[in-house]
Amino acid sequence: MKGKGMERTHAFTSKGAKLVIALGVVASLGFLGACAPQAKPAEPAKAPHATEQTKPASEQHLMVYCGAGMKKAMEQVKTGFEAKNPGAKLDITYAGSGKLLAQLQSTHKGDLFIVGAKPDYENAKKEGLVQDNIPVANHTPAIVVKKGNPKHISSLKDLEKPDVKLVLADAASASIGRTANMIFEKNGINAKKNIKATVGTVTEIVTAVQSSNADAGICTKDSVSEAQDVEAITIPNDQNINQIITASITTFTKNQDLSNKFVAYLKSAEGKKAYSDHGFLPVDK
Structure with a gap:
């Protein structure tokens, strides 16, 4: 009888110990959870910094x-x-x-x-x-020549001289090209044999004369006014066709x-x- 009682007591003690241990683990986890740092709530999105480049809504x-x-x-x-x-x-x-x-x-x-x-x-x-x-x-047409006018060009007629290399704008690309052709026709100028190049813009005409790739060209007064190493020869009003x-x-x-x-x-x-x-x-x- 004594042996059986001791067996029951031992079984109870063993089960009790397990229960105590289990409760201790739960308590420990609860304590650790309480001590753990709490997650911070998400911060609202910040507005763009004043220095950031943003496209104006009214652009x-x-x-x-x-x-x-x-x-x-x-x-x-x-x-x-x-x-x-x-x-x-x-x-x-x-x-x-x-x-x-x-x-x-x-x-x-x-x-x-x-x-x-x-x-x-x-x-x-x-x-x-x-x-x-x-x-x-x-946008008044003029003759553009190299600074100092080394070819001594003073009129439209001088563009016919055999030693003059001429640059014009392409009539299909630029208004000054068509106007130059009309000015030549109006004044009976035949300078086709002297045309060494045709370009797309009045700016390219000035550049060609600046670089000595041409001696003269028909451009506009304004295109010469701020350009270096070139000068404009005025075309008389009765010979010119203004733009x-x-x-x-x-x-x-x-x-x-x-x-x-x-x-x-x-x-x-x-x-x-x-x-x-x-x-x-x-x-x-």
């Missing part, structure tokens, strides 16, 4: 097609217009007027068309690509209101000054 772009010969003036216009119209951005493509017209014809995209001669505008108008135009400035820079809004503009503001800026005193600062004469002179 509006105008796509401008502009003759290459007026790039310096147009860059000044761009700076002034954007300063007066916060959020406005001008995206400008510079090229010869023929190439600009071709882009309008093929893409039907863009907001403004600014070219160096009215016939280019009239061609775009006939095709329904642009609205009415405003005159911007004179007028025109600006017009396209018929497919996506921002008529901002385009109207840009045209108004061109007509303002500040807009006109941007052109006169770079040798362009105003249209009222």
Whole structure:
């Protein structure tokens, strides 16, 4: 009997010990859990730092097609217009007027068309690509020669001399190329044999003479006014064919209101000054 009682007591003690140990483990885990650092709630997303570049919600772009010969003036216009119209951005493509017209014809995209001669505008108008135009400035043709005029060129007739290397703009690419051809025809000038190169813009004509790849070319007075190592020979008014820079809004503009503001800026005193600062004469002179 005594042996059986001891067996029961031993079994109870063994089970009790296990229970005590189990409760101790649970208590320990609970204590450790209580002591563990609590997770912090998620912090709200921070607003962009003041120095981060973010696109203004009101930013509006105008796509401008502009003759290459007026790039310096147009860059000044761009700076002034954007300063007066916060959020406005001008995206400008510079090229010869023929190439600009071709882009309008093929893409039907863009907001403004600014070219160096009215016939280019009239061609775009006939095709329904642009609205009415405003005159911007004179783009008067002249003869460009090397500084000091080493070939002693003083008139259109001198361009026929056999030792004169001539550069002209391509008539299909730039208004000054077509105008030069008309000036030659008007005055009976036959200088075809002296043409050594045709280029795409009035700027390239000046560069060719600067680099002595040509002795002379037909460009515009304004393109020579700020150029180094060249000078302009004036073509008399009765022999010349003047060009007028025109600006017009396209018929497919996506921002008529901002385009109207840009045209108004061109007509303002500040807009006109941007052109006169770079040798362009105003249209009222």
